[in-house]
Amino acid sequence: MGAFTLRKGATADIGFIMETERQPGYEDFIGHYSQEQHLARLADPASAYLLPIDEHGEPQGFALVRDLDDGSGNIYVQRLAVKSTGAGIGQALLRLVIDWAFTEAGAHRLWLTVRLNNDRARYVYFKLGFVEEGIKRQASVLPDGSRVDLVMLSILRPEWMARH
Numbered sequence: 438m439g440a441f442t443l444r445k446g447a448t449a450d451i452g453f454i455m456e457t458e459r460q461p462g463y464e465d466f467i468g469h470y471s472q473e474q475h476l477a478r479l480a481d482p483a484s485a486y487l488l489p490i491d492e493h494g495e496p497q498g499f500a501l502v503r504d505l506d507d508g509s510g511n512i513y514v515q516r517l518a519v520k521s522t523g524a525g526i527g528q529a530l531l532r533l534v535i536d537w538a539f540t541e542a543g544a545h546r547l548w549l550t551v552r553l554n555n556d557r558a559r560y561v562y563f564k565l566g567f568v569e570e571g572i573k574r575q576a577s578v579l580p581d582g583s584r585v586d587l588v589m590l591s592i593l594r595p596e597w598m599a600r601h
Contacts (some may be wrong), residue, residue: 551579
C-alpha cells in the first residue's frame with residue numbers, strides 16, 4: 438500500500454461511493470444512501486466527501502463528514518468505507534480525515550459513532566487516539582430489524598496535537 442492523497446468528492450464520484458458502501462458485509466456496519474441522498478449531502482456546504490486517492494489517481498474509499506458549520510467545532514464522521522478491507526486503507530484514510538479536520542476544517546472535536554459489534558473499526562479508532570464517550574443504547578437498526586448499541590468516540594484537538 439502506497440501513500441494516499443485526500444481530495445474532496447464530486448458528483449462524478451457518487452457511483453464509486455455507492456458501489457463502495459454496498460459491498461457485501463458493509464450493510465451490518467455502515468449503512469448506505471440513495472443517489473438522491475448522496476447528491477443532497479454533496480450539495481450541502483456543511484458536509485464533505487473525502488476520498489483517499491492512490492498513486493494511480495484512483496479512489497480507494499471515502500469518508501462522509503458533516504457539521505462543518507458547527508459553531509463549537511464539532512465535526513462528525515458519519516460514514517467511512519474502503520474498497521478493500523484488511524489492507525490498512527481504512528486506517529490511512531482515517532489518519533488523513535483526522536488531519537484534515539484539525540488543519541483544514543478548524544475542528545476542535547472530531548467524533549463518530551460505531552456499532553458495538555464492529556470490533557475491527559473500534560480497534561483502529563482507539564489506535565488513532567479516539568476516546569470512548571458513551572453508549573447510545575440500541576440506537577442502530579440492522580438490516581434484519583434487530584438493534585445494536587452505538588459507541589460514541591471522539592478525538593480532541595489537544596489530543597491530536599499531542600500525537601504530532
